[in-house]
Amino acid sequence: MDPAPRDTMGDYQGRDLLRDRRALITGGDSGIGRAVAIAFAKEGADIAIAYLDEHEDAERTAEHVRAEGRACVLLPGDLASAEQCAAVVDQTTRQLGGLDVLVNNVAVQWPLDSPEQLTEEQWMRTFDVNIHSYFRVTAAALPHLGEGAAIINTGSVNGLRGNKSLIDYSATKGAVHAWTYSMAQALASRGVRINCVAPGPVWTPLIPSTFSAEKTADFGTQVPYGRPAQPDELAPSYVFLASNRMSSYYTGEVLAPLGGETTPG
Numbered sequence: 341m342d343p344a345p346r347d348t349m350g351d352y353q354g355r356d357l358l359r360d361r362r363a364l365i366t367g368g369d370s371g372i373g374r375a376v377a378i379a380f381a382k383e384g385a386d387i388a389i390a391y392l393d394e395h396e397d398a399e400r401t402a403e404h405v406r407a408e409g410r411a412c413v414l415l416p417g418d419l420a421s422a423e424q425c426a427a428v429v430d431q432t433t434r435q436l437g438g439l440d441v442l443v444n445n446v447a448v449q450w451p452l453d454s455p456e457q458l459t460e461e462q463w464m465r466t467f468d469v470n471i472h473s474y475f476r477v478t479a480a481a482l483p484h485l486g487e488g489a490a491i492i493n494t495g496s497v498n499g500l501r502g503n504k505s506l507i508d509y510s511a512t513k514g515a516v517h518a519w520t521y522s523m524a525q526a527l528a529s530r531g532v533r534i535n536c537v538a539p540g541p542v543w544t545p546l547i548p549s550t551f552s553a554e555k556t557a558d559f560g561t562q563v564p565y566g567r568p569a570q571p572d573e574l575a576p577s578y579v580f581l582a583s584n585r586m587s588s589y590y591t592g593e594v595l596a597p598l599g600g601e602t603t604p605g
Contacts, residue, residue, distance in 0.1 A: 349375055349404075358441070364481070374397070395416065399414070413431065420473065450509075470509065495537065500513075535595065537595050537597070539596070540597065541568035563598060
């Protein structure tokens with residue numbers, strides 16, 4: 341990517357907000373997931389990263405986590421599979437000794453020129469990765485999440501207002517937001533908090549890998565800030581929502597960093 345995204349939290353100073361917590365991050369190999377993994381490590385957490393097959397990216401993330409003196413478990417596999425969703429939770433709890441924070445972050449997208457281009461296969465794949473994996477990984481994690489545990493989902497501004505070229509993606513992100521609201525109510529009595537971060541444009545590998553060079557060149561310029569966010573700018577939101585010291589009274593929130601835009605709805 342040119343320019344390379346800022347996703348290694350180079351100037352971030354941890355404050356032991358997640359000391360000895362154990363976190364599973366899906367889609368943690370690059371972009372927002374990488375920045376969150378490194379930020380969590382700087383705050384004292386051990387990390388498990390679930391990802392598809394981007395082994396080089398995952399290893400780079402792991403190097404940064406381990407440089408902070410924290411454990412990092414790499415869990416490759418397709419989270420569109422129910423079996424893999426269960427497996428990553430099982431391996432996380434076995435290798436880290438438990439689970440305290442779950443970040444559902446994995447996502448795919450394929451832009452469209454018209455609704456007629458949206459196939460049944462693409463629709464199902466997008467839902468399997470972007471929302472079904474969130475449900476399945478969380479379902480497997482719940483028996484391990486005690487009072488004080490936190491779940492953080494990655495939504496999107498497109499789930500708040502829709503996007504004509506990302507119809508299936510937007511639908512899954514809207515589902516993530518509604519699911520977050522509902523689960524927060526269901527889990528409140530257990531002391532398990534669940535929140536969501538719904539960013540506007542973010543400069544991650546997903547962008548040049550799915551958009552044309554022309555669209556990539558102008559990506560994010562429509563917001564008042566005139567640029568996309570960097571992953572390093574979003575990771576602190578996940579730290580805030582994971583830390584009981586910082587956000588113990590927050591559950592069912594959709595936090596929307598939009599670069600100056602007003603939250604739709």
